[in-house]
Every structure is written in C-alpha cells, then in structure tokens.
Amino acid sequence: MTMSNPITVSLELPAAHRYLNIASACIEALVERIEDVPDREMVSYTIQLAVQETCANIVDHAYAAEEAGRIRIELALEGAPRQLSVEIYDAGRAFDPAQAREPDLENAQVRGYGLFLMNRLMDSVVYERLPGRNHWHLVKHL
Amino acid sequence: MNLDVSMYSIAIVAVRDRIDAYNAAELRDRLDQLLADGITRFVLDLTDVPFLDSAGMAVLVSLLKRARGAAGDVRLVWPKKEEAQRVLRLTRFDRVFEMVETPAAALKGF
Numbered sequence: 001m002t003m004s005n006p007i008t009v010s011l012e013l014p015a016a017h018r019y020l021n022i023a024s025a026c027i028e029a030l031v032e033r034i035e036d037v038p039d040r041e042m043v044s045y046t047i048q049l050a051v052q053e054t055c056a057n058i059v060d061h062a063y064a065a066e067e068a069g070r071i072r073i074e075l076a077l078e079g080a081p082r083q084l085s086v087e088i089y090d091a092g093r094a095f096d097p098a099q100a101r102e103p104d105l106e107n108a109q110v111r112g113y114g115l116f117l118m119n120r121l122m123d124s125v126v127y128e129r130l131p132g133r134n135h136w137h138l139v140k141h142l
Numbered sequence: 143m144n145l146d147v148s149m150y151s152i153a154i155v156a157v158r159d160r161i162d163a164y165n166a167a168e169l170r171d172r173l174d175q176l177l178a179d180g181i182t183r184f185v186l187d188l189t190d191v192p193f194l195d196s197a198g199m200a201v202l203v204s205l206l207k208r209a210r211g212a213a214g215d216v217r218l219v220w221p222k223k224e225e226a227q228r229v230l231r232l233t234r235f236d237r238v239f240e241m242v243e244t245p246a247a248a249l250k251g252f
Contacts, residue, residue, distance in 0.1 A: 017162070017163040017164035017197075018164050020162070020163065020164065021160065021162070021164065024193065041224075041225060042224070042225050042228070045193070045223075045225035045226075046225070048193070049193070049195060049229065052162060052163070052193075052195050053195060053196055056162075056163040056195065056196070056197060059163070060163075103233070105233065105234040106234070107238075108203045108206065108233075108234075108235065108238040108239075109203060110200045110203050110204050110207075111196075111200060113196035113199055113200075113233055114195075114196040116233070117195075117196060117229065117232065117233070120232055121232075
C-alpha cells in the first residue's frame with residue numbers, strides 16, 4: 001500500500017447491534033493488507049473494539065428506539081505519521097459528554113466502560129455535534 | 143455407616159463466540175436461567191472468546207453481583223487471545239474476578 005495518498009474505505013450500516021460485526025470484519029481485512037504493522041493483531045483488535053463501542057453507543061443512545069437509523073463509517077489509512085483514522089457519523093440525538101462518567105475501576109460496575117475503552121485504546125477520540133448529526137473522529141497510530 | 147456426603151452445584155459455561163452488544167442478551171438469558179435454577183457458583187470459560195466488548199463485560203459484572211449476592215461467586219478462565227486479555231486488564235476485571243488458566247483450576251477450592 002502506498003502512503004502517498006490515503007487509502008479509504010467506507011461502509012454504511014443499519015443502526016442495529018446485529019450488523020456491527022460487519023465493521024469489525026472490514027477493519028480486520030483492511031489492517032491485514034497494511035504492510036509492516038507492528039503488533040498487527042493487537043492494533044486490529046484495538047480499532048475493532050473502539051469502533052464497536054462507538055457504534056453500540058450510537059445504537060443504544062443516539063438512536064435509542066429508532067429502528068431506521070444508519071451509521072456511516074469511513075476508514076482512512078494515512079501516512080506521515082502513518083495512522084488509521086475512523087470517521088463515524090449518525091443522525092441520532094446529540095451525545096452529552098456530561099453524562100459520560102469514568103468507571104470506578106476499583107468497584108466493577110455494569111455500565112460505563114465503553115467510552116473509557118475507546119479513550120484508552122485509541123490515540124485520539126474526538127466528538128463533535130454537526131448540524132443534524134454526530135461525528136466521532138478516532139485515530140490509531142500504526 | 144457413617145457417611146458425609148456433600149453436593150456442590152457449579153456451572154461451567156464455555157463461551158466460544160464473540161460476547162458483544164448483539165449476543166450479550168442471549169448469554170445473559172442463559173445465565174439468568176441458571177441463577178433461577180439455584181446455581182450461584184459459576185466458571186465462565188472464556189478461552190475461545192475471540193472478541194469481548196463492554197456490553198459483554200456488563201453481562202459478566204451483572205452475573206458476579208448477583209452470584210455474590212447469593213453467597214456464590216464467578217471465576218473467569220482467561221481468554222487465550224492476548225487482545226481480549228488486555229481488555230480485562232485495562233478495566234481491572236482481572237482484580238475483581240478470580241482469574242484462572244483452566245476450568246479445572248477454577249474448580250479447586252470453589
């Protein structure tokens with residue numbers, strides 16, 4: 001794969017847990033094709049999990065009970081420094097960072113690990129509210 | 143005849159699929175049924191779990207709380223996949239749960 005131009009892959013999924021494994025399969029296949037990735041399996045799993053957590057939150061919270069929602073995922077392999085960036089868009093309700101609390105790691109809890117894992121696993125996680133939609137920007141250095 | 147008979151009920155549940163937001167509900171239902179049957183001690187064998195997300199982890203914690211609330215416990219067998227192990231360490235689940243290498247090891251002293 002050349003690094004001179006970004007390699008991009010896009011997919012759009014129904015906003016349902018049933019289909020989120022498609023994103024995982026796509027990420028796995030893309031990372032398999034990137035040359036010389038140190039610790040390839042860990043990198044692949046890390047990105048898959050971060051995207052899974054983002055999309056699961058979109059299904060559960062942004063779209064809540066809405067069944068017709070869509071999630072758009074754009075993967076871009078970029079050079080200098082080499083990184084895989086992931087843009088995730090949905091047209092659901094806005095995310096409220098104030099509602100997201102860090103989990104108490106000393107006392108296991110049922111909820112609250114999704115955003116924590118995203119932040120710990122990726123090099124950058126940025127959320128922004130756009131007119132009528134949400135945008136998550138995730139970056140993993142390779 | 144002087145007999146001392148003890149019977150223990152421990153469920154050993156080996157999961158071989160992803161535990162994610164899609165199939166976590168099915169796992170929860172199966173574990174709920176075991177709890178309803180009176181089982182309070184669980185060995186969850188995660189050896190062959192290829193992928194674990196926070197929804198799957200929610201099922202594990204929920205089971206732990208209910209099992210311990212009934213004087214039982216939950217022991218986890220480490221997934222062989224290093225990437226899944228990392229998630230359990232990041233969230234410190236490896237300190238909350240008793241982690242073991244094999245189902246046989248989980249049964250010792252349980």
